[in-house]
Amino acid sequence: MYKSLCCLFVVSLLAGCDENVLSEFPVGLEPLEENLAGVPAELDGDPFPETLNMISGSKDGYDWVHARGFVHAPVAEVYAALSTPLASVDRREVDRWEIVEEQPESELYDFVYTVKNTKNALITVHYDVQWRHGVVERTDDGEPDITATRYQKIWGTSYIDLLEGSVLAYGRDETLTELEFVHHLDATRAGVSQIKSFIGDYYADVLAIVRDTPMPEF
Numbered sequence: 173m174y175k176s177l178c179c180l181f182v183v184s185l186l187a188g189c190d191e192n193v194l195s196e197f198p199v200g201l202e203p204l205e206e207n208l209a210g211v212p213a214e215l216d217g218d219p220f221p222e223t224l225n226m227i228s229g230s231k232d233g234y235d236w237v238h239a240r241g242f243v244h245a246p247v248a249e250v251y252a253a254l255s256t257p258l259a260s261v262d263r264r265e266v267d268r269w270e271i272v273e274e275q276p277e278s279e280l281y282d283f284v285y286t287v288k289n290t291k292n293a294l295i296t297v298h299y300d301v302q303w304r305h306g307v308v309e310r311t312d313d314g315e316p317d318i319t320a321t322r323y324q325k326i327w328g329t330s331y332i333d334l335l336e337g338s339v340l341a342y343g344r345d346e347t348l349t350e351l352e353f354v355h356h357l358d359a360t361r362a363g364v365s366q367i368k369s370f371i372g373d374y375y376a377d378v379l380a381i382v383r384d385t386p387m388p389e390f
Contacts, residue, residue: 204338207239212240222244224239224371240352243351243378247343250341254321254341255321257285267292272285283306286302303323308320334356355370
């Protein structure tokens, strides 16, 4: 996932320490934790600008980023963008990927898919990230009002010991959606800057899909 992993690949290759491991992904769509990022500041007279405010830190052996932002669109449209599989691929960092759609094993989920990633450096590593999306609350008209997303690395390279995240989307009004992102990462020579890059790219993809414009190329 992260280009900076290659900095350790020379040493690791000699040591032969990489292996593919499984990680349990608990059932549910609950956010990883309370999002502590504040709302973005007013920009060009817009009190709800389409931008992200991020805060970051480290604890318990992993790095974390919280982000909060707005999209000028109804929750249903934003949810459709969030659950577009290509938007969740870290196209800036991986060299190849395959998206495998899966049958949801819980009624909590509307969409479940796994992104099977390949990263080429001095050695080639593989890792799978499973994504789950669901509607938590609906309006009186049956439209999504609060949606939740969870994702986690479930298999692959031991260079990434922990990769997990959550996204909440909820309506401020009928034309404005607020987004909350939480991401945790414990990976070899990768951290906050890589997390911020991924969240920013995911947000940019969501904006492009909502606006019906081409998704960015990374």
